[in-house]
Amino acid sequence: VIWMTQSPSLLSASTGDRVTISCRMSQGISSYLAWYQQKPGKAPELLIYAASTLQSGVPSRFSGSGSGTDFTLTISCLQSEDFATYYCQQYYSFPWTFGQGTKVEIK
Amino acid sequence: QITLKESGPTLVKPTQTLTLTCTFSGFSLSTSGVGVGWIRQPPGKALEWLALIYWDDDKRYSPSLKSRLTITKDTSKNQVVLTMTNMDPVDTATYYCAHKDVVPAAGFDPWGQGTLVTVSS
Numbered sequence: 004v005i006w007m008t009q010s011p012s013l014l015s016a017s018t019g020d021r022v023t024i025s026c027r028m029s030q031g032i033s034s035y036l037a038w039y040q041q042k043p044g045k046a047p048e049l050l051i052y053a054a055s056t057l058q059s060g061v062p063s064r065f066s067g068s069g070s071g072t073d074f075t076l077t078i079s080c081l082q083s084e085d086f087a088t089y090y091c092q093q094y095y096s097f098p099w100t101f102g103q104g105t106k107v108e109i110k
Numbered sequence: 111q112i113t114l115k116e117s118g119p120t121l122v123k124p125t126q127t128l129t130l131t132c133t134f135s136g137f138s139l140s141t142s143g144v145g146v147g148w149i150r151q152p153p154g155k156a157l158e159w160l161a162l163i164y165w166d167d168d169k170r171y172s173p174s175l176k177s178r179l180t181i182t183k184d185t186s187k188n189q190v191v192l193t194m195t196n197m198d199p200v201d202t203a204t205y206y207c208a209h210k211d212v213v214p215a216a217g218f219d220p221w222g223q224g225t226l227v228t229v230s231s
Contacts (some may be wrong), residue, residue: 004173037217040158046206047157049219076124090157092217095171101157108228 005029005093009102015110020081024089024105028072031096038067038076040089041104050089051076081107112136112208114146114222120171121228122197128227132190132207139185141164141211149201151224156202163190169207173226199229 006029008041016022026036034054051067053078054074064079078085086109091102118130119176130148135143147162161181162170181194190207204226208218 026153035215041157046221046224048221048225049217052217052219054216056215058217092157092159094217097162098172099159099162100147101159103156 004033004098005096005100007091007093007100007102009091009105010104011105014105014107016083016107017110018083022078022081022107024075024091024107026069026076026091026102028074028093031071032093034070035066035093035095036067036069036074037092038065039090039092040085040087041090047090052090054066078107112209112220114118114197114209114220116207116222116225118205118225118227120226121230123231124198124229126197128192128194128197128201130192130194130205130207130225130227132192132222134188134190134207134209137209139163139183139190141165141212143214145210146183147175147208147218147220148190148192149206149208149221150201151206152200152203155203160205161192164210180199195231201227205228 007025010025036054038051041047055067066077068075088104088106090104113136148160163181174194178195183190204224206224208221
């Protein structure tokens, strides 16, 4: 099983801030990593796949980087609609696993 | 446009078997490389991957739940069914199904709206 450490679990930020979320793997996963955004009461939505490829329709202020064991999601200029919970997911090997989530809240 | 929708009971009793159906449109589960997965989320907690079925009937399960899960597909009906036996209150969660694209590097997209299943006597 590939273990994932996502941090921080809670991030307080203001509109306009640049924020970064980290996801670290217990072993290398190449670039088989996705990032999802989830708003309260809603299903997760894919933001980034293959570690750095922006899903169609996702604003360019979102970006992903990393390969191997260390990955980062960056929101360059936080907007009001970005306050949500973010999850990373590895799909390099089964069982696929999700991170524990990062809640981005208003400071 | 791809859509998925989960259906099934909202309340089950402990020890009962849960059967959930994912009905989808906009893609075919007979297309090479395509898959449908199930993910759950207990209230206020993180996402947990449960199972995945591919176009060629290859099936994968979470090791911690493998003995209790069965995933099947009905290509003609555009449905994927997940059964979970011996339900327990800790299985209370919102259950989602999601589309896995033919591209190996793609993530789950889109997801169904989810269905909340409560386990209680």
